[in-house]
Amino acid sequence: MTDESATEEVAWETTATGIDYACPGFDVRRDEVRFPDGTDAEYHYVDEPPxxxxxxxxxxxxxxxxxxxxxxxxxxxxxxxxxxxxxxxxxxxxxxxxxxxxxxxxxxxxxxxxxxxxxxxxxxxxxxxxxxxxxxxxxxxxxxxxxxxxxxxxxxxxxxxxxxxxxxxxxxxxxxxxxxxxxxxxxxxxxxxxxxx
Missing domain, CATH: 3.90.79.10 (Nucleoside Triphosphate Pyrophosphohydrolase)
Structure with a gap:
């Protein structure tokens, strides 16, 4: 199995994204995602600069x-x-x-x-x-x-x-x-x- 096909097997698709909360230093981002099995969900994470x-x-x-x-x-x-x-x-x-x-x-x-x-x-x-x-x-x-x-x-x-x-x-x-x-x-x-x- 190639690395590319292995990645496709587990990769999530981001269908939309937005900031739910912003403050000095970082944001909280919400991604709308589709899992490899085809189901959809939301995923939140801290979004910050390098x-x-x-x-x-x-x-x-x-x-x-x-x-x-x-x-x-x-x-x-x-x-x-x-x-x-x-x-x-x-x-x-x-x-x-x-x-x-x-x-x-x-x-x-x-x-x-x-x-x-x-x-x-x-x-x-x-x-x-x-x-x-x-x-x-x-x-x-x-x-x-x-x-x-x-x-x-x-x-x-x-x-x-x-x-x-x-x-x-x-x-x-x-x-x-x-x-x-x-x-x-x-x-x-x-x-x-x-x-x-």
Missing amino acids: AVVILPFTPDGDAVVIEEWRQAVGRVNRGLPAGGMEPEDAGGGSGDAPSLADLRAAAARELAEETGYEAEAFEHLITVEPSNGIANSVHHHFVATGCEPTAEQDLDHNESIRVRTADYDDLLAAVVDGDCRDGRTALAVTQYELTRR
Whole structure:
């Protein structure tokens, strides 16, 4: 069986689509779908722009981390700077896939805005769909090196963030031990550890 025929065997057909709820940062989209057996239903999911996640290193090899209040879980979350591409980012909301240069620019902007740090270089680490059962999110992870606090932090009105540096091995241990529960951070650190270190 070819890949194409295997896909046709399980693929859903989208017959209509619309936004049921819109808020800053994401929408809730409703698709009218037809299943392979011919039956019809509605499917709702979170619709949001692509995002960048940055694993930033200082010249001394420490990781730049943030501590941010996360209302959905009701606690301060220790993790990495990250954020959605914005309309002014090329490909950041047009429906077109962003280029690697666009993603690097967004990563540089997010790093500076959330932490006040700027990097000498960005290297693409991995691209993932972190929750494709309930969202169309695509997260592009980058490693940033040579990071120095040379920019002004510029937080959004709904961001409460403290910036810290952490020994990378301590951050890795926190991920391995389950003390760092942020999924984007856990993925970036383990991917870095397995493929770059």
